[in-house]
Amino acid sequence: MILAVASGKGGTGKTTVAASLAISLAAEQLPPPLFLDCDVEAPNAHLFLDPVFEQREEVGIRIPVVDEARCSHCGKCAEVCQYHAIAVLGKKTLVFPQLCHGCGSCTSLCPEKAITELPDRMGVIERGLARDHITFARGVLDVGEPMAVPVIRQLLAWERPTPGQVTVRDAPPGTSCPVVAAVRGSDYLLLVTEPTPFGLHDLRLAVQVADELGIPAGVIINREYEPYPPLEEFCADHRLPVLLRIPFERIIAEGVAQGKTLVDIHPEYANLFRHMFMQISAMS
Amino acid sequence: MKIVLTVTSPNINAEIDPRFGRGAYLLIIDADTQAWEAHENPGVSAPGGAGIKAAQFVAEFPAQAVISGDFGPHAFTALQAAGVAMYLYGDSRTPLEALTLFKAGQLQAVGGATRADCDHGHHGQDA
Numbered sequence: 001m002i003l004a005v006a007s008g009k010g011g012t013g014k015t016t017v018a019a020s021l022a023i024s025l026a027a028e029q030l031p032p033p034l035f036l037d038c039d040v041e042a043p044n045a046h047l048f049l050d051p052v053f054e055q056r057e058e059v060g061i062r063i064p065v066v067d068e069a070r071c072s073h074c075g076k077c078a079e080v081c082q083y084h085a086i087a088v089l090g091k092k093t094l095v096f097p098q099l100c101h102g103c104g105s106c107t108s109l110c111p112e113k114a115i116t117e118l119p120d121r122m123g124v125i126e127r128g129l130a131r132d133h134i135t136f137a138r139g140v141l142d143v144g145e146p147m148a149v150p151v152i153r154q155l156l157a158w159e160r161p162t163p164g165q166v167t168v169r170d171a172p173p174g175t176s177c178p179v180v181a182a183v184r185g186s187d188y189l190l191l192v193t194e195p196t197p198f199g200l201h202d203l204r205l206a207v208q209v210a211d212e213l214g215i216p217a218g219v220i221i222n223r224e225y226e227p228y229p230p231l232e233e234f235c236a237d238h239r240l241p242v243l244l245r246i247p248f249e250r251i252i253a254e255g256v257a258q259g260k261t262l263v264d265i266h267p268e269y270a271n272l273f274r275h276m277f278m279q280i281s282a283m284s
Numbered sequence: 285m286k287i288v289l290t291v292t293s294p295n296i297n298a299e300i301d302p303r304f305g306r307g308a309y310l311l312i313i314d315a316d317t318q319a320w321e322a323h324e325n326p327g328v329s330a331p332g333g334a335g336i337k338a339a340q341f342v343a344e345f346p347a348q349a350v351i352s353g354d355f356g357p358h359a360f361t362a363l364q365a366a367g368v369a370m371y372l373y374g375d376s377r378t379p380l381e382a383l384t385l386f387k388a389g390q391l392q393a394v395g396g397a398t399r400a401d402c403d404h405g406h407h408g409q410d411a
Contacts, residue, residue, distance in 0.1 A: 078340065084333025084358075089343045089366035096358055099333050 001281065002167040004186035004215075008202025010173030012192045013222040013246070015039075018170040019048035020262040021190075024273035026132035031165045035130065037138035038182035039172040040123060040151045047259045051136035053128040059139070059154040061102025061147075062117035066093045070114035077106035077115065098146055123151040125158050135165070148178040156185070166277075175205040180213065188280050189217040190243070195228030203231070207238060216284055223248040241283075243276045285315045286347040287386065289379045294322030300373055300382065302353025305335030311379055312347060315387065320379075335359025342368055351382050357397040370394035 005018040018035070026032040037045040064077070064086060075088040085099035086106050097120055107115045123141040130136035137159035139151040161167045171182035183189055189210045193199040203219070210217040218241045221231065225248040235242055246252070246262065255265035262269045290307030291298035301307035305327040313320045327338035335355070339362035342350055349369040363370055371391040376382035385391050 082331065084330060084336040084340075087333075087336045087340050087362055089340060089362055090346075092365045094362060094365050096333065096336060096361075099336075099358070 001188070001284075002161070002169065002186040003188050003190060003277075003280070004169040004171050004183040005190045005192060006171040006179055006183055006206055006209075007173055007192045008175055008204075008206035009193065009199050012194050012199060013220075014173070014192050015045050015048065015170050016256055016262060017190065017192050017220055017222070017244075017246075018168050019045055020269060021273045021277070022049065022134050022168045023132055023261055023263050024270040025166055025168075025277060026134050027270060028274060029166065031162055032133040032135065033166040033168055034135040034137070034159065034161045036155060036159060036167060036169045037136075038152050038155065038169050038178075040139035040141040040148050040155070041172060041178070043138045043140055045170050046130075046136070046138065048261050049130035049134060049136055051128045051130035051134075051138075053126040055128070056124055056126045057158065058121050058123075059125055059151050060120045060122040061100065061150045062104065063097045063100045063102060063120045064095055064106050064115045065118050066095060067114045067116070068093070070112045072112050072114075074111065076109050076111065080105045080109050101147070102150065122147065125151065125155045127159055135159075148172065149181045152178055152181040156181075175202070175209050179206075180209060183209070183215060184213055186215055187284050189215045190220055191217055191240075192220045192222055193231065194223045195221055195226070195231050197230070200228070200231045200234060204234065207240065218243040218280065218283075220244045220246065222246045241279075243279060244272060285349070286345065287313050287315050287383070288342050288345070288347045288350045289313065289382060290325070290350075290352040291322070291379060294324075296320050296379055298322075298379065300353070300377065300379065302373065304350065304352040304355050304359050305330075305338050307338075307352060310338070310341065312345060313379065313383060315383065318383070333358060336362045339363045339366060339368070342366070349386070351386060351391060355394055355398050357399075360394065360397040372398070 005014045007014050022033050022035045037043045071093050073088050077086045078088045083099045085096045087094050122145045125139045127137040139155040172178045191206050193203040224245050289311045290301040291309045291311045292301045294309045310323050310325050327334035330337045335358045343366035351371045353373045
């Protein structure tokens, strides 16, 4: 079972929920869960789960290098590249590495065999053991690198669950390609939102992503100080179960700011998370 | 000598468009005869690398100079590689005004990208 935690809006409590869920499951499940921090642009789950990293690999894509001596400047490479990462300008062929997605089309189409590929580092993936015997892995995008997707894909391919191991994936905020890469292939999507117009606006977008990918989804409402009727209506209209409501409490905010999870602050939440997991298992 | 100007509509009396890669139309003017033609900027529809696509169009036309309000780092690198000179609109408000200033040698030539990086959100997106 692979559970992904996403939100649309940033700062709604994805990582708090994902880490609390993993700890709650670790207390009762063998093997303890696998936690994947897929928010490679700003990974922060380690602050809650205290992993000790034991393995590390560099990741990236392969980018084209043009041998000008062989290049006939025919322009086939530039024509096939939808990102304009390679361009023929007069008698020069230029590569723009930051736009390259590493698809290899230019290399295979070059009639002069003038293109070779060199690995271009974009970040690292790391794995280790975290608190409560949770297996922990994450990707970290290098500063200045614009593309998160290759790092996320390589993280998911590198760290696979063992038989019977539940996976919790902490997705990036937003609804763009990195989120799609992080949630694709999961069995259930937990959408963390807050009872505000902004939270609802981005939840709508996140639900569209779930629909497009065909992943069943449920909602967790965080920082609920009072019910927000438009959010309740939206969930009812879209048959989205509200799986958990977390109140707006100063004690939770203070605890999270100190690196504590919900189950450290309110131990009774462990049962709520386990109950939620059983509900999800029954639904999928 | 052919000069490309970025404009908001496809004619010689159009307003200037200060963007190069995503400027709506490319107006190509023969500096000597003032004969002109307008083309949609192929960069406008590009998901990324708009400046590079527009630069390729300019290089293939071929034109010898571009006047616009702004050249990003990729556009600058591409136009420089193609040997196309770059100038800024400065105070000019119409293509003909810019052309007059250009002929008088009063437009500022561009020696580097006029901004640090693309200012929009396509990075990190994937097919």
